[in-house]
Amino acid sequence: MAATFGAANTAAALKEPAIQLRSFDGLRSSSSSSSSNSLALTRHFSVFSLPSPRRPSTIKAVSTPVKPATETKRSKVEIIKEHSNFIRYPLNEELLTEAPNVNESAVQLIKFHGSYQQYNREERGGRSYSFMLRTKNPCGKVPNKLYLTMDNLADQFGIGTLRLTTRQTFQLHGVVKKDLKTVMSSIIHSMGSTLGACGDLNRNVLAPPAPLAKKDYLFAQQTAEDIAALLTPQSGFYYDMWVDGEKFMTAEAPEVVKARDDNSHGTNFPDSPEPIYGTQFLPRKFKIAVTVPGDNSVDILTNDIGVVVVSDDNGEPKGFNIYVGGGMGRTHRMETTFPRLAEPLGYVPKEDILYAIKAIVVTQRENGRRDDRRYSRMKYLIDSWGIEKFRDVVEQYYGKKFEQFRELPEWEFKSHLGWHEQGDGALFYGLHVDNGRVGGKMKKTLREVIEKYNLDVRITANQNIILCGIKKAWKRPITTTLAQAGLLQPKYVDPLNLTAMACPAFPLCPLAITEAERGIPDILKRVRAVFEKVSLKYNESVVIRVTGCPNGCARPYMAELGLVGDGPNSYQIWLGGAPNQTVLARTFMNKVKVQDLENVFEPLFYHWKRRRQSKESFGDFTNRVGFEKLQELVDKWEGVEAAPTRYNLRLFSDKDTYEKMDGLAKLQNKTAHQLAMEIVRSYVASQENGKAE
Numbered sequence: 001m002a003a004t005f006g007a008a009n010t011a012a013a014l015k016e017p018a019i020q021l022r023s024f025d026g027l028r029s030s031s032s033s034s035s036s037n038s039l040a041l042t043r044h045f046s047v048f049s050l051p052s053p054r055r056p057s058t059i060k061a062v063s064t065p066v067k068p069a070t071e072t073k074r075s076k077v078e079i080i081k082e083h084s085n086f087i088r089y090p091l092n093e094e095l096l097t098e099a100p101n102v103n104e105s106a107v108q109l110i111k112f113h114g115s116y117q118q119y120n121r122e123e124r125g126g127r128s129y130s131f132m133l134r135t136k137n138p139c140g141k142v143p144n145k146l147y148l149t150m151d152n153l154a155d156q157f158g159i160g161t162l163r164l165t166t167r168q169t170f171q172l173h174g175v176v177k178k179d180l181k182t183v184m185s186s187i188i189h190s191m192g193s194t195l196g197a198c199g200d201l202n203r204n205v206l207a208p209p210a211p212l213a214k215k216d217y218l219f220a221q222q223t224a225e226d227i228a229a230l231l232t233p234q235s236g237f238y239y240d241m242w243v244d245g246e247k248f249m250t251a252e253a254p255e256v257v258k259a260r261d262d263n264s265h266g267t268n269f270p271d272s273p274e275p276i277y278g279t280q281f282l283p284r285k286f287k288i289a290v291t292v293p294g295d296n297s298v299d300i301l302t303n304d305i306g307v308v309v310v311s312d313d314n315g316e317p318k319g320f321n322i323y324v325g326g327g328m329g330r331t332h333r334m335e336t337t338f339p340r341l342a343e344p345l346g347y348v349p350k351e352d353i354l355y356a357i358k359a360i361v362v363t364q365r366e367n368g369r370r371d372d373r374r375y376s377r378m379k380y381l382i383d384s385w386g387i388e389k390f391r392d393v394v395e396q397y398y399g400k401k402f403e404q405f406r407e408l409p410e411w412e413f414k415s416h417l418g419w420h421e422q423g424d425g426a427l428f429y430g431l432h433v434d435n436g437r438v439g440g441k442m443k444k445t446l447r448e449v450i451e452k453y454n455l456d457v458r459i460t461a462n463q464n465i466i467l468c469g470i471k472k473a474w475k476r477p478i479t480t481t482l483a484q485a486g487l488l489q490p491k492y493v494d495p496l497n498l499t500a501m502a503c504p505a506f507p508l509c510p511l512a513i514t515e516a517e518r519g520i521p522d523i524l525k526r527v528r529a530v531f532e533k534v535s536l537k538y539n540e541s542v543v544i545r546v547t548g549c550p551n552g553c554a555r556p557y558m559a560e561l562g563l564v565g566d567g568p569n570s571y572q573i574w575l576g577g578a579p580n581q582t583v584l585a586r587t588f589m590n591k592v593k594v595q596d597l598e599n600v601f602e603p604l605f606y607h608w609k610r611r612r613q614s615k616e617s618f619g620d621f622t623n624r625v626g627f628e629k630l631q632e633l634v635d636k637w638e639g640v641e642a643a644p645t646r647y648n649l650r651l652f653s654d655k656d657t658y659e660k661m662d663g664l665a666k667l668q669n670k671t672a673h674q675l676a677m678e679i680v681r682s683y684v685a686s687q688e689n690g691k692a693e
Contacts, residue, residue, distance in 0.1 A: 073371040080105045081200070081280050086235040086273055087112045095241075100177055101129040112201065112281070113238055114194025115180070118173075122507040131180060132508065133172045134197035135187065138228040139207040139221045140168030140459035140466075142192075144450065147457050149190035151447045157183050161443065164436030166501060166554055167204045167287070168459045169197060173508055184242035195238040200281045202231035202361070206289035206298040209458035210416040210430075211468045213423030216292040219317040220309045223353060224290040227307075229256045230354050231286075231361065235273035259354035265399045267362045276358065276365075283368035284376035286361065287327070289461075296411040298461045299581050301341040302326045302555055304378045305360055310347065310406045319349045321406050324360060324390070325382035328552030331374055332566055339557035340379040341584050343387055345394070346402025359397035363390070411580045415498065416466060417490040419475065427470040428458075429478065431487045434668065435502045435517045436463030441667060445485035449478055463501055486667030491682045493668075495541035496524050496531075499579075501555070505548025505565070512548035514565035514594075520546045521669040523563070523597065527605075528674075530598060534606040534640060538681045542618045543579055546571075557585050560619035569594045575604075575622040575630070583619060588627055589634075603637035604630065 083089070084105075091109040094102035102110065107117050114134050119127040135150070142150075150170050154162050159174035175183050187194060197204060207224035208217055229252050239245055260275060261268075268275040289298040290307040300306040306323035326342030348356045364378040382390045395401055417430035431446075438446060450457060450467065453474055458466040470478065479489065490498060503509070505516035523546065531540070545559035550572075556562030558581045562574035571592050574585040592600055604622070607630075612621045622630060658672055665675040 075371055075373050075376075077108050077200070077373065078280060078370050080108050084109055084279075086279065087199075087233075087237045087281075088240065092241060095177065095180065101127075102177070112196065112199035112233070113184070113241060114197035114199075115175075116198060118508045118510060120507050121510070121512075129177065130173070130508075131175045131177065133175055133180075133183060133187075133194055134165065135170045135172075136193045136195060136197045136204050136228070137169050137459060138205045138225045140209040140461070141221075142170075142457045142459060143190075144454055144456050146187070146190045146192040147450055148447065149186055149192070151443065153183055153186060154443075161437055161439035163504065164433055164438065164459050164463045164465055166436075166461055166463060166503075168206055168209065168461055169204050170459070171504070173504075181242055188239075188243055193238075196231075196233060198285075200284055200286075201233065201277060202228070202282075202286045202288060204228070206287075206291075206303070206461055208291055208295050208297050208414070208416070209460045209466050210297075210414075210420070211422050211428050211458060211466070212420075215315050216309050216311050216317060219350075220290045220292050220307075223307065223309070223320075224288075226253055226256050226354060227288055227290065227357055229253070230260055230358065231276065231288075233274060233277060233281075234260075255351075255354065259358060262355065262358075265359070265397050267358055267397050276361065278365075280365075280370070282361070282365050283370045284373060286364065286378070288357070294409045294412055295414050296581050297414045297416060299555055299558060300326075300411070301582060302328055302339075302558060303342060304364070305357060306342045307353065307357075308408060317350055319347055319403075319406075320353050320356075321347050321408065322356060322360075322402070325379045325387075327377045327379040328555050328557055329377065330550050330552065330557075332550050332572070334374070337374055339552060339584060340383065341582075343382075344405040345387070345391055347404060347406050348400075348402060352398075352400070356394075356398050356402075359394045359399075362397045363394045367393070411582050413499070413580045415462060415464070415490070416460060417464060417498070419479075419489075422468070426468075427472060427475060429467045429470060429475075430460070430490070431465050431467070431482065432490055432493050432498055433464050433487070434497060435500075435520060437517065438465075441485045442487055445481060446487065449481055453478070462499070484664070486664060488668075492679055494524070494528060494670075494678055495539055496527055496544065499541060499543045500524055500545065502546040503548055503553040509548060511551060512565065513567060514548050514569055514571065516546045516548040516554070516565065519594065520544075523594075525670075525674075526598060527561075527601060530601045530605055534602065534609050536605060536609050538678075543577060543581075555581075558583075559585060560617065560622075567591055571597075573600060575619070575627070577619045579617050579619065583623070585619070586627065588622075588630065599637065600634055602640060603633045606640055607633055 081087070087109050090103065091106040094106040101117060110117065114136065116132045117129060118132055119129050150162055150172065154160060154172055157175050157179045158172045161173070163171040163173065165171055172183070184194065196202060205224040205228040207221045210217060236245065239247055263270065269278040272278055287303045288305045288307065289300050289303045291298050291300050292309045300308070301323060303326045304324065306326065308321040309317050310319050310321055311317045322345045323342035324345045325340060328339045330337040330339055364381060368378060368381050369375045391402060415430065417432055419427055419429050422428050449455070453470065455470065456468045458468060460466065467478070500520060502516040502520040505512035505514070506518060524544065527544065543560045545554045545556040546563040547554045547556045548565040550564055556564050557574060557577070559574065559577045560579065562577065562585050563571040564574060566572040571594065572587060573589045573592055575588040577583055577585040589600060608618050608621045611625070616624070661676055662672040665672045668675065
């Protein structure tokens with residue numbers, strides 16, 4: 001159904017001399033015919049100009065922008081969306097063919113259903129096609145039944161592993177086309193969904209994963225779920241495709257339905273099956289995160305929209321600060337593409353949050369570029385317009401002025417790993433999973449524990465997992481059972497591993513240029529060896545993130561040390577991020593071969609050790625010293641002599657102990673000696689701090 005935006009009556013605005021209307025970029029119907037689904041892109045925007053620095057709390061009149069029917073160049077994907085009958089055709093026909101793959105148009109459409117077509121790039125003599133499925137789990141919440149279903153599906157239809165993602169979801173790799181409907185319907189019938197996990201629409205909404213019985217955390221999580229519901233597609237294409245039109249809709253809060261249906265400020269496509277998205281959906285993917293002050297477990301500034309709960313002195317949530325314009329993706333050798341941090345937009349009372357979110361999404365829908373997908377993210381719109389103009393346009397769809405951004409405390413990265421009180425009498429246990437890859441004995445044991453104790457789980461934005469609702473009597477047996485499978489308490493995990501992340505990259509990702517997930521274990525070992533060589537203490541750490549291409553799925557541009565694939569066995573090195581993920585890293589070196597990484601790591605870590613200020617992080621050090629000086633230190637580096645071993649410790653007194661330790665170490669891709677030393681060091685440190693258990 002085509003949508004038509006009519007201009008609102010501007011008489012009241014014209015009577016107000018303080019307000020002036022200009023033009024605005026947007027979408028309008030290219031035809032009034034009910035049989036037409038096409039939307040033509042046009043250039044026309046409307047902005048309020050207020051001479052007074054004092055911003056009123058409401059707008060006296062809102063003008064829906066006038067959109068002349070002029071054609072604008074559109075990308076191929078926009079044409080595919082236009083002719084798809086709301087993301088159905090030709091995917092519905094392609095799924096019925098005997099071919100192992102789907103055609104180009106269907107490849108684009110199946111993303112909206114939560115899947116990517118892939119093939120093993122290392123196989124020769126033809127392509128073995130399969131599909132990656134990604135779930136949608138607002139706040140990272142995974143009910144017990146859904147976890148067990150995903151575990152089963154990985155074995156029956158996937159490659160035998162589950163992957164926890166940087167957006168608090170599962171990825172299931174290796175599903176062949178003929179099994180897609182079985183897998184999708186199984187997920188839907190188990191209280192799960194993949195709808196909108198990929199594609200040009202709102203993706204999974206992040207929130208702190210900790211199941212804490214605190215007002216602000218609970219409110220943040222509920223808000224994330226409400227936003228996810230608000231921006232969920234409504235036209236039924238997902239259920240038509242995978243469960244023959246059967247509906248599996250959870251009860252929506254009345255305020256969600258009311259906000260979605262509200263069209264008092266020209267946000268909706270009247271009489272359309274997709275009142276917010278229309279036929280064209282958004283120009284590109286859209287990412288939202290919600291959190292509480294001080295908890296940056298969600299990389300809040302990397303999202304298109306970042307929402308922060310603001311509470312009064314009694315801890316009662318009153319409203320939200322809103323950030324806009326974050327995003328990680330870029331393209332090598334194109335300086336006009338870049339990662340960007342979100343910036344403050346304003347504050348809204350809690351009852352207005354859904355309307356404010358909708359207004360921001362519609363502003364991007366109407367004005368984001370649809371001709372070149374490299375520039376279609378909202379960050380480029382804000383970078384082009386500036387925050388003031390962007391705010392003015394959003395306020396037209398919101399119908400009010402944003403209030404002043406409220407002051408916030410310093411951000412802190414919170415991993416939520418280890419044992420914690422939930423606040424309701426139960427415990428939760430956060431477990432580190434290297435790169436989010438759950439497989440082998442770890443997968444089997446994790447399933448046994450989750451099934452035996454009937455536990456719900458949460459996925460974190462750092463690719464880890466949290467077991468929820470644990471009785472105190474279960475703490476010891478659960479700790480012991482999981483440790484035997486390599487899932488250790490965080491104090492026994494190398495600190496470098498605790499904050500490291502990598503994307504999957506080879507062999508299945510079609511965009512990968514070099515290794516990431518398969519390469520990072522060796523890279524972390526080499527960094528640890530350099531630490532020891534330059535006499536950095538074991539408990540000191542650096543945030544390291546590795547991606548196989550510049551799209552930034554593992555958010556490498558927020559790392560203190562980011563490695564971004566820029567060629568075969570080659571990385572672009574980024575420096576300068578902060579441990580609390582609030583500073584954007586910058587490019588330091590290009591085309592560093594993987595075998596030459598120590599030539600860069602050694603001088604950097606050596607001089608950090610000797611020249612840093614008190615408690616100065618590695619990222620802060622690199623920014624203070626400056627990249628020109630750091631490059632000079634790297635260029636003149638002649639190496640450091642390894643300090644002679646001062647002690648000869650015999651760690652294993654018998655073969656049986658060694659073999660058990662070796663087996664446990666292999667689960668973590670380490671040697672028995674490395675794991676034993678980690679445990680010894682951690683124990684000694686706890687003794688020194690008076691925290692031995």
